[in-house]
Amino acid sequence: MTETSLDELGPVDFVIVEFPAATSNFTGEMVKELMALVDAGTIRVIDMLILVKAADGSVDAMELSDLEDLGELQILEAQLAELLAEEDVEHLAAAMDPGSTAGVIIYENLWAAPFASAARRAGGQLIANGRIPIQAILAAIEADEALETAGD
Amino acid sequence: MPLRAARVGRVGVVGHPVAKTAVVAKAVTPGPAPVAKTAVVAAAVTPGRRRPRI
Numbered sequence: 001m002t003e004t005s006l007d008e009l010g011p012v013d014f015v016i017v018e019f020p021a022a023t024s025n026f027t028g029e030m031v032k033e034l035m036a037l038v039d040a041g042t043i044r045v046i047d048m049l050i051l052v053k054a055a056d057g058s059v060d061a062m063e064l065s066d067l068e069d070l071g072e073l074q075i076l077e078a079q080l081a082e083l084l085a086e087e088d089v090e091h092l093a094a095a096m097d098p099g100s101t102a103g104v105i106i107y108e109n110l111w112a113a114p115f116a117s118a119a120r121r122a123g124g125q126l127i128a129n130g131r132i133p134i135q136a137i138l139a140a141i142e143a144d145e146a147l148e149t150a151g152d
Numbered sequence: 153m154p155l156r157a158a159r160v161g162r163v164g165v166v167g168h169p170v171a172k173t174a175v176v177a178k179a180v181t182p183g184p185a186p187v188a189k190t191a192v193v194a195a196a197v198t199p200g201r202r203r204p205r206i
Binding site for chain 1: 155156158159160161162163164165166167168169170171172173192193196197
């Protein structure tokens, strides 16, 4: 893997996907979709960890290489950058419920890199970003509808 | 299983304890079926949708 220039680096995000106890159903579909994003150049996976939170709240972190059968993830594992530190594990696991397992993925948004670079070259600085929850969109729609109804 | 030695003793990048996203908490509360909600949201973000001007 070639070294990424800071100027060409896309935004880096993380996701934690939690699987409550006894509800996980791993069919390989998630790995397939993740690999599709990587293969399409949409994202680059920088780091991955598996976290297991016991009923007493203690957290066990596993490297991807600790898994017995990596399958397609073998390709990703060879390219991980081990960005996360030990203290990150505690911070990330704070969102987990006791008794659950979670996958943590750190990834670069390759799709956004050219735009971000262009913005920087134009003198722009990222001052905020975020995600709008679907629930917030729903709430706004419902509020609009309530206003329209009140105006009738 | 222990983390790789390279992860130990380094400064983290997350910075603070992460809170469970509110979307997850709301998504499991009783309410309209998710399919119905999805259709409503999809309509709201349809290309070309415009608010009436004030």
